[in-house]
Amino acid sequence: MNHLRFEEYNIGNNSGIFFTIDKFLYSTQSKYQRIDVFETPEFGRVFTLDGLTMTRESDEFIYHEMITHVPMFIHPNPKNVLIIGGGDGGTSREVLKHPSVENVIMCEIDSDVVNVAKEFLPTTSCEFDNPKLKIICEDGSKLIKKYKDYFDVIIIDSTDPTEGQGGLLFTEEFYKDCYEAMTENGVFSAETEDPFLHKKWLKLAYNRISNVFNVSNLYMGYVPQYPPGTWTWTFASKGLDPIKDFNPEKIKAFESELKYYNESIHIASFALPNFVKELINIK
Amino acid sequence: MNHLRFEEYNIGNNSGIFFTIDKFLYSTQSKYQRIDVFETPEFGRVFTLDGLTMTRESDEFIYHEMITHVPMFIHPNPKNVLIIGGGDGGTSREVLKHPSVENVIMCEIDSDVVNVAKEFLPTTSCEFDNPKLKIICEDGSKLIKKYKDYFDVIIIDSTDPTEGQGGLLFTEEFYKDCYEAMTENGVFSAETEDPFLHKKWLKLAYNRISNVFNVSNLYMGYVPQYPPGTWTWTFASKGLDPIKDFNPEKIKAFESELKYYNESIHIASFALPNFVKELINIK
Missing domain, CATH: 3.40.50.150 (Vaccinia Virus protein VP39)
Structure with a gap:
């Protein structure tokens, strides 16, 4: 069983969201930002920039x-x-x-x-x-x-x-x-x-x-x-x-x-x- | 600095939210459910039943x-x-x-x-x-x-x-x-x-x-x-x-x-x- 977890802090760092990750698909540091793509059970593929969710397949x-x-x-x-x-x-x-x-x-x-x-x-x-x-x-x-x-x-x-x-x-x-x-x-x-x-x-x-x-x-x-x-x-x-x-x-x-x-x-x-x-x- | 954190899992347990707690105000197990009240920096007082947010002062x-x-x-x-x-x-x-x-x-x-x-x-x-x-x-x-x-x-x-x-x-x-x-x-x-x-x-x-x-x-x-x-x-x-x-x-x-x-x-x-x-x- 996989227990990898992504955590995203809201502005101010006093609250946030988390979700389970099935698989890391890709991670890179571009000229402008950190880019990650995860496979998740809840939201399908999730694409983040600098640790903030930009796009989830599900919605x-x-x-x-x-x-x-x-x-x-x-x-x-x-x-x-x-x-x-x-x-x-x-x-x-x-x-x-x-x-x-x-x-x-x-x-x-x-x-x-x-x-x-x-x-x-x-x-x-x-x-x-x-x-x-x-x-x-x-x-x-x-x-x-x-x-x-x-x-x-x-x-x-x-x-x-x-x-x-x-x-x-x-x-x-x-x-x-x-x-x-x-x-x-x-x-x-x-x-x-x-x-x-x-x-x-x-x-x-x-x-x-x-x-x-x-x-x-x-x-x-x-x-x-x-x-x-x-x-x-x-x-x-x-x-x-x-x-x-x-x-x-x-x-x-x-x-x-x-x-x-x-x-x-x-x-x-x-x-x-x-x-x-x-x-x-x-x- | 206080780092107490409340975590709430969404249905299915593959995602959830968290928030910082300044202070535990009250906690009890009633005949029907667990009741907690927290003071938080982000949402004011938060009232939960069985670990799920029911009411936050802020919104x-x-x-x-x-x-x-x-x-x-x-x-x-x-x-x-x-x-x-x-x-x-x-x-x-x-x-x-x-x-x-x-x-x-x-x-x-x-x-x-x-x-x-x-x-x-x-x-x-x-x-x-x-x-x-x-x-x-x-x-x-x-x-x-x-x-x-x-x-x-x-x-x-x-x-x-x-x-x-x-x-x-x-x-x-x-x-x-x-x-x-x-x-x-x-x-x-x-x-x-x-x-x-x-x-x-x-x-x-x-x-x-x-x-x-x-x-x-x-x-x-x-x-x-x-x-x-x-x-x-x-x-x-x-x-x-x-x-x-x-x-x-x-x-x-x-x-x-x-x-x-x-x-x-x-x-x-x-x-x-x-x-x-x-x-x-x-x-």
């Missing part, structure tokens, strides 16, 4: 569907899509379900993450060979500066913010560059942490995004892979509204492939508990 | 607001309310915020839980001396048989289901007795576990409730105190609809006291992800 669909389909079904006709981060491939898999999409750029800073996903995470990296997808391994905060008025959808699927490299995807300058890189009908989503353990970063990220974009709305989902099991993203645009401009008819094109997202969930995800509204100063 | 408001206010704001004028379980007092605290309420019976099988809550959990047990509240320490599945056509609202705030005592609050017979004990306009809510770790019980409980009541709807919330951080309850009634008969105007009476629940959250909580719909066989 990664929730995070990836929510970061992707909420903005994608608001845009009337998304063709050019940029994903910053998203190295496991789950977000590009969801983006490529939309029949209107012609070109997807996935800009993941760490080529080791892409290679590990390709080898060990087939359920998320399954579209890496899709001819519509271009994978670029460089710093997303630099790449974004090369584009003006080009992308219909920009998705920021980053790691947790830190004072270092990860923090560059949470600055007001970066969000301004995203704004510039988007078309007039452009829409945007970004992971903005959770409202229990990461109050400070949620607030910072949401406030910075709302300083830059004309429309900005926090939305939420049930995401067990990230303690405490609640996650937020921020939708933003130059004018499109997440409810009024939402086009649920288009969901029918691939509704049987969706395990979490649907029309009611889209609308419900924008309903915020009072303590979350207070956190981001909305009445 | 118990979410579970208690959702199990209470969803049914209470659907009933046009709730006067007589029955809570089965709910020994920590959080549910009775929320029920007693409604100005129409005249009598609340809280039927908690374990008198030790009530005594521990009174002494160590002042933020949830704060209404134990309210003259509108009657606390009865007996088996709820027996007490319910004494009432016919009496309660406007019945709330089942039980522990996790088991094959033993806790399981009696999840049987079809018990739900039938609840139906009989309710008035024509009566409404009902029950905790029905989570859709990740407790799929089997969620399904069983929801199906049994929907076999008995004319109207039954699962609803969900972000509840970090119970891994995996998502929780469900089931609303049921003899005829009232959770959306059409919802009366949001009445929230104004004490909206400043609500930290989670609001009009949008009420409606949004009934939106179910596709995998949850599938679990309970609804299209």
Whole structure:
């Protein structure tokens, strides 16, 4: 019997989660971070960066569907899509379900993450060979500066913010560059942490995004892979509204492939508990 | 420096959570279960039964607001309310915020839980001396048989289901007795576990409730105190609809006291992800 156990501490180190490991599949120290992949009895394959769970096979669909389909079904006709981060491939898999999409750029800073996903995470990296997808391994905060008025959808699927490299995807300058890189009908989503353990970063990220974009709305989902099991993203645009401009008819094109997202969930995800509204100063 | 750590295993024993303990406040073995109360740096006081977290000061408001206010704001004028379980007092605290309420019976099988809550959990047990509240320490599945056509609202705030005592609050017979004990306009809510770790019980409980009541709807919330951080309850009634008969105007009476629940959250909580719909066989 195998008793190997993975432990993950939450911010502040006063709480955390653990899970049993059946097998270590891979471990490396890349230029940017420590990468590990485990086989587990409870969650299937688990992929971690610097000891924090990024992706679990059992329920990664929730995070990836929510970061992707909420903005994608608001845009009337998304063709050019940029994903910053998203190295496991789950977000590009969801983006490529939309029949209107012609070109997807996935800009993941760490080529080791892409290679590990390709080898060990087939359920998320399954579209890496899709001819519509271009994978670029460089710093997303630099790449974004090369584009003006080009992308219909920009998705920021980053790691947790830190004072270092990860923090560059949470600055007001970066969000301004995203704004510039988007078309007039452009829409945007970004992971903005959770409202229990990461109050400070949620607030910072949401406030910075709302300083830059004309429309900005926090939305939420049930995401067990990230303690405490609640996650937020921020939708933003130059004018499109997440409810009024939402086009649920288009969901029918691939509704049987969706395990979490649907029309009611889209609308419900924008309903915020009072303590979350207070956190981001909305009445 | 204190390194005491509490560990809680999820069902199946392949994953779990842990948190640091500053101080053991109380521990006892009652007739029914082991009861512990800890002081923690992350979650304030934590109250556990048989090693499972029941209540944490930091975020118990979410579970208690959702199990209470969803049914209470659907009933046009709730006067007589029955809570089965709910020994920590959080549910009775929320029920007693409604100005129409005249009598609340809280039927908690374990008198030790009530005594521990009174002494160590002042933020949830704060209404134990309210003259509108009657606390009865007996088996709820027996007490319910004494009432016919009496309660406007019945709330089942039980522990996790088991094959033993806790399981009696999840049987079809018990739900039938609840139906009989309710008035024509009566409404009902029950905790029905989570859709990740407790799929089997969620399904069983929801199906049994929907076999008995004319109207039954699962609803969900972000509840970090119970891994995996998502929780469900089931609303049921003899005829009232959770959306059409919802009366949001009445929230104004004490909206400043609500930290989670609001009009949008009420409606949004009934939106179910596709995998949850599938679990309970609804299209």
